[in-house]
Amino acid sequence: MLIGDNEGEIISAALGSKRTILLANHGFLAATRSLEESAYLSMLIERAARSQILAQSVGEVMRIDPERARESHDFLLLPSIVKASFALFGRRVIKREPEVLF
Secondary structure, eight states, X not given: OOGGGGHHHHHHHHHTTOSEEEETTTEEEEOOSSHHHHHHHHHHHHHHHXXXXXXXXXXXXXXXXXXXXXXXXXXXXXXXXXXXXXXXHHHHHHHHOGGGGO
C-alpha cells in the first residue's frame, strides 16, 4: 500500500483533537468549525512563522511564560476575536482588490 492510499488516515491521526497541523513538505492544515476560523488560524500561523524567522535572524529567541502563552491562545481563539479578525482581513482584501466582489 502506498502512503497516498491512506494519507487521510495518517493526517487525521496526527491531527487528533487539534485544530491545526503543520505537515512536513506540505504546509499548514486547519480543520475547524468554520471557514472563518480556518482562514484566521492560517493567517495567525503565517504571521507566527514570519515572526519566528525574524526573531531568529537577530539573536536568541527567548521562551515566554507558559501561562501567558495559554492566555494569549485562549484570547485569540474567542469566537468574537475570530469573527472580528476575519472581517478585518476581508475588508482589507476588498479595499485592495475590489473585483473579488464581482
